[in-house]
Amino acid sequence: xxxxxxxxHKHFETAQGxxxxxxxxxxxxxxxxxxxxxxxxGSGKSxxxxxxxxxxxxxxxxxxxxxxxxxGPGPDRGMVFQHYTLYPWMTVQQNTEFGLKLQGVxxxxxxxxxxxFLKVVGLTAYAHLLPKQLSGGxxxxxAIARALASEPKVLLLDEPFGALDIHTREAMHEFxxxxxxxxxxxxxxxxxxxxEAVFLANRIFALGSRPGTVRQVITVNxxxxxxxxxxxxxxxxxxxELMDLLRQHGQEALVGL
Amino acid sequence: xxxxxxxxxxxxxxxxxxxxxxxxWRLAEDIPKPLQTALIGASLLLPLLLWxxxxxxxxxDPKFLPSPAQVIGAFGRLWSTGExxxxxxxxxxxxGLGFALTILxxxxxxxxxxxxxxxxxxxxxxxxxxxxxxAPAFIPLLILYLGIGEEPKIALIFLGTFFFNALMVxxxxxxxxxxxxxxxxxxxxxxxxxxxxxxxPHILPGIIDACRINLAAAWxxxxxxxxxxxxxxxxxxxxxxxxxxxxxxxxxxxxxxGVFGVLFDLLFQYLLRVSCQWASQKT
Numbered sequence: 001x002x003x004x005x006x007x008x009h010k011h012f013e014t015a016q017g018x019x020x021x022x023x024x025x026x027x028x029x030x031x032x033x034x035x036x037x038x039x040x041x042g043s044g045k046s047x048x049x050x051x052x053x054x055x056x057x058x059x060x061x062x063x064x065x066x067x068x069x070x071x072g073p074g075p076d077r078g079m080v081f082q083h084y085t086l087y088p089w090m091t092v093q094q095n096t097e098f099g100l101k102l103q104g105v106x107x108x109x110x111x112x113x114x115x116x117f118l119k120v121v122g123l124t125a126y127a128h129l130l131p132k133q134l135s136g137g138x139x140x141x142x143a144i145a146r147a148l149a150s151e152p153k154v155l156l157l158d159e160p161f162g163a164l165d166i167h168t169r170e171a172m173h174e175f176x177x178x179x180x181x182x183x184x185x186x187x188x189x190x191x192x193x194x195x196e197a198v199f200l201a202n203r204i205f206a207l208g209s210r211p212g213t214v215r216q217v218i219t220v221n222x223x224x225x226x227x228x229x230x231x232x233x234x235x236x237x238x239x240x241e242l243m244d245l246l247r248q249h250g251q252e253a254l255v256g257l
Numbered sequence: 258x259x260x261x262x263x264x265x266x267x268x269x270x271x272x273x274x275x276x277x278x279x280x281x282w283r284l285a286e287d288i289p290k291p292l293q294t295a296l297i298g299a300s301l302l303l304p305l306l307l308w309x310x311x312x313x314x315x316x317x318d319p320k321f322l323p324s325p326a327q328v329i330g331a332f333g334r335l336w337s338t339g340e341x342x343x344x345x346x347x348x349x350x351x352x353g354l355g356f357a358l359t360i361l362x363x364x365x366x367x368x369x370x371x372x373x374x375x376x377x378x379x380x381x382x383x384x385x386x387x388x389x390x391x392a393p394a395f396i397p398l399l400i401l402y403l404g405i406g407e408e409p410k411i412a413l414i415f416l417g418t419f420f421f422n423a424l425m426v427x428x429x430x431x432x433x434x435x436x437x438x439x440x441x442x443x444x445x446x447x448x449x450x451x452x453x454x455x456x457x458p459h460i461l462p463g464i465i466d467a468c469r470i471n472l473a474a475a476w477x478x479x480x481x482x483x484x485x486x487x488x489x490x491x492x493x494x495x496x497x498x499x500x501x502x503x504x505x506x507x508x509x510x511x512x513x514x515g516v517f518g519v520l521f522d523l524l525f526q527y528l529l530r531v532s533c534q535w536a537s538q539k540t
Binding site for chain 2: 077
């Protein structure tokens with residue numbers, strides 16, 4: 001198993017006593033899979049991603065990547081945050097190169113690497129602009145290029161399209177799918193958006209809330225994915241099933257109610 | 258609303274206020290450029306005009322309020338003897354040295370205090386206390402420890418600005434988004450890399466602004482510092498002129514000090530604009 005989460009528990013100490021955020025999380029991800037942890041707020045999905053990223057430590061249990069224990073953050077797990085987190089004083093090119101610069105990669109090599117990934121995300125023409133001159137979708141693409149430049153083993157996406165308007169978001173879904181199909185990267189995404197999960201993921205871990213647990217694992221068997229798949233009956237079936245699941249497990253529906 | 262539920266309307270009680278359009282009193286909006294230029298010009302010229310009128314038409318003892326002409330005359334006198342330049346250079350030198358020392362020490366200390374809660378807990382209480390001790394109150398101690406040369410003056414300027422600047426720099430660090438720091442860890446950054454390559458560039462506009470504000474305070478302390486047995490300096494000139502009731506020279510000193518203060522401010526604003534283009538609001 002490429003990425004493995006084993007008996008993971010996480011609780012925080014609060015004034016009212018321990019708050020259990022994640023309980024009994026067991027899941028595995030094969031290399032090259034696109035998986036999604038889907039849940040409403042309070043399902044602990046952000047906390048789960050942070051454990052994999054190494055930004056936080058579990059109270060009990062382990063995260064293993066290629067058999068090795070995850071102890072802290074590092075570029076082998078590329079991360080894209082919801083709110084872009086680009087360095088505002090650096091250009092697009094400099095932002096993309098930054099991870100490589102931190103690791104001491106020589107200038108010509110990192111410039112070439114960054115340029116390559118900027119081409120992959122379609123932003124070559126904007127290499128010398130500052131983040132404030134970019135739209136939300138473009139900023140997120142830079143963040144993705146920046147993470148990819150270090151050739152991570154797994155790409156972690158923290159509700160990456162949540163801050164975008166719906167049109168940009170749909171364009172980014174297609175972009176993400178293309179990227180995955182072209183690179184074969186292992187991707188772990190968290191989101192509350194059911195359609196996004198069904199469109200992009202091979203497998204979906206439906207998380208329950210308070211405490212966060214994996215209620216169900218759903219394998220999404222859709223024919224060749226493209227923009228029009230969202231009108232397909234089977235797409236609707238998956239979406240409906242997941243919506244019901246989320247609602248059924250007593251989660252506050254971020255999608256209505 | 259169903260017919261059974263008809264309620265009396267609130268309309269009779271509402272008194273609509275109309276806001277009359279006004280150029281001068283636009284709330285939280287820009288005024289047209291010509292008006293702005295005119296008003297700025299007026300703010301400088303009107304007091305000057307008033308001053309000139311009062312001294313020309315009123316029967317005022319020049320020792321009380323000298324006329325603009327007399328002040329200009331005094332300016333010319335002090336300039337031609339070279340005293341004005343000597344004084345200005347001396348004061349600038351003291352402020353320069355004292356404030357340079359402040360910047361050199363307060364920026365790293367402030368950054369460290371802002372970045373590490375441990376250091377903050379260790380130093381902030383002491384700094385907060387020192388900040389409220391008025392620098393002039395240290396004069397006797399400084400003379401005792403450092404004598405009556407340049408050292409106590411520079412130390413005074415340093416004492417009066419270091420703690421303020423360190424605390425202000427410390428405060429800018431908390432505005433560095435946590436996400437940005439975490440993203441840097443995820444890209445392979447060490448703590449040192451985060452301090453120097455993320456926090457420092459991010460807070461640079463804040464540092465420049467804090468320095469701009471505290472330089473104003475330093476410049477004011479020059480006067481106080483020159484009460485410590487100075488031979489020249491703008492503050493010295495004012496206190497000597499005061500003793501001999503040379504009010505026109507007092508005015509010259511004050512105006513020169515004020516003008517330099519404004520120049521420093523403009524210099525820092527320019528520095529900010531040029532070095533931190535990413536931080537400005539407009540694209």
